[in-house]
Amino acid sequence: MATDYDELRSDVAESQNTSLRAVQSANAPDARSVVRELEEADAFEGSELPGGEFIAEELTFAVIPQKDDEFTCYSCFLVRHRSQLAHERDGRAYCVECEG
DSSP: OOOOTTSOOHHHHHHHHHHHHHHHHSOOOOHHHHHHHHHHHHHTTTSOOTTOOOOOOOOOOOOOOOOTTEEEOTTTOOEEEGGGEEEEETTEEEEHHHHO
């Protein structure tokens, strides 16, 4: 007797039907309620919420220029010491970590 191996087994088919019924009966929100909740959340954006206060303070910090014994890796864009230089090609320097 020939067996069709592409046909779903009865226990797998029943499992799929059960899963489908469970998803269909779940209380999923409809699109309108999701949009309404997002709009309500946007309405609160300007008000003061705990932990969401605005700080009107400007951050200032000193920028230290690159030293003569440092280079900027063209791959990871980190400033590294010359001892970590793997190679330089077409004026672009690459660190040991990016080439390793």
